[in-house]
Amino acid sequence: QVQLVQSGAEVKKAGASVKVSCKASGYTFTNYWIHWVRQAPGQGPEWVGMINPNGGYTSYSQRFQGRVTMTRDTSTSTVYMDLSSLRSEDTAVYYCANAQDYFSYFEYWGQGTLVTVSS
Amino acid sequence: ETVLTQSPGTLSLFPGERVTLSCRASQSVNSNYFAWYQQKPGQAPRLLIYATSSRATGIPDRFSGSGSGTDFTLTISRLEPEDFAVYYCLQYASSPRTFGPGTKVDI
Numbered sequence: 215q216v217q218l219v220q221s222g223a224e225v226k227k228a229g230a231s232v233k234v235s236c237k238a239s240g241y242t243f244t245n246y247w248i249h250w251v252r253q254a255p256g257q258g259p260e261w262v263g264m265i266n267p268n269g270g271y272t273s274y275s276q277r278f279q280g281r282v283t284m285t286r287d288t289s290t291s292t293v294y295m296d297l298s299s300l301r302s303e304d305t306a307v308y309y310c311a312n313a314q315d316y317f318s319y320f321e322y323w324g325q326g327t328l329v330t331v332s333s
Numbered sequence: 334e335t336v337l338t339q340s341p342g343t344l345s346l347f348p349g350e351r352v353t354l355s356c357r358a359s360q361s362v363n364s365n366y367f368a369w370y371q372q373k374p375g376q377a378p379r380l381l382i383y384a385t386s387s388r389a390t391g392i393p394d395r396f397s398g399s400g401s402g403t404d405f406t407l408t409i410s411r412l413e414p415e416d417f418a419v420y421y422c423l424q425y426a427s428s429p430r431t432f433g434p435g436t437k438v439d440i
Contacts, residue, residue, distance in 0.1 A: 249430070258421055259370075259378060261430040275429040309377055319368040319425055321389075323377035 216240040218248075218310050218324035228333045231298040236310035236324050243291040244268035246312040249320055250284065250295045254306040264313070265293055300331045335360055335424050337433035345439045348414055354407040354436045356422035361402045366426035369398055369407045372435075373418045381420075382407065412438070 221235040236248060250262040263274035265284040272284050283296040293310060308327045311320035336359040346352055356369075364385040370378035380389040382398035385405060395410040409416055417440045422433040 251432075258434045259423075259432045261432070273428060277429070311377075313425075317366055317425060319366075319380060319383040319423065320378075321380055323379075326377055 216312070216322045218312065218322055220308075220310060220324040220327045223328040223330070225330045225332065226300050228301055228331055230300050230331075231296060232300060232329050233294055233296045234308050234310075234327045234329070236293045236295070238291045238293070238312065241312075243288060246314060246321075247316065247318070248284075248286070248293045249311050249313055250282075250308060251311060251320065252304075252306040252308045253326075254303070257306075259309075260306075262295070262297075262308070266316075267291075267293065297329075300329075302331050302333055305329065305331045334429055335362060335427060335431050337422050337424060337431055339420075339422060339433035339436045341436060342434075343437045343439055346412055348412050348440070350412050352409045352412060352438060354409075354420050354438075356400075356405045356407075356433050358403045358405070358424060362405075362424045363426045364401050364405075366424060367398075367400070367405055368423045368425065369396075370421045370423060370432075371416075371418045372421065378421060409438075414440070 217239045219237045244267045249264040251259045253259045265272045267286045286293045310324040338357045340355045367385045369382040372378045386398045397408045419435045419437045421435045
């Protein structure tokens with residue numbers, strides 16, 4: 215069965231960086247895009263960006279451009295999201311989700327990773 | 334950016350009732366690229382409907398979607414206890430992908 219398993223909760227100071235991982239299994243890793251979506255406490259989801267594991271092409275929301283980097287390791291079927299210059303507003307649960315192609319819905323989701331930014 | 338607005342913000346209903354949730358887009362969205370999700374506390378969103386009206390695998394037929402252009406609707410024909418949750422719409426026709434703010438369906 216398809217599974218996306220994310221790394222554990224993180225607590226960071228403002229100004230630091232965080233790297234969250236998402237390990238895929240149960241399907242051909244390079245056949246599906248991976249999106250990152252975050253959700254601040256009590257808020258709706260917000261799209262961060264996406265990566266194509268087949269080649270590594272990325273596309274980021276303008277809101278995070280310059281602060282976010284998404285990479286992949288095909289040998290371990292893992293995608294990483296690196297967010298730098300953290301501020302308190304970045305406190306949120308970060309989810310990865312897969313999608314069949316560039317214009318596709320988010321089908322399977324990871325369990326989420328809580329990132330807490332303290333000042 | 335396509336902004337999605339959902340109404341109402343909260344609905345208080347009884348099991349067995351029929352409910353219609355609305356999502357309005359700030360500009361026209363290709364109906365092939367519109368979805369609905371359900372989210373319960375502490376869980377990731379769960380895909381219900383994609384391409385405006387196609388049910389995802391395992392979703393009961395009491396859930397249905399419709400709409401076009403800027404107005405989309407999710408209907409639950411008969412509320413079951415497990416349907417009390419927050420519902421989000423999503424457009425994936427353009428970047429950035431955008432979600433609505435959600436409608437909470439309360440018991």
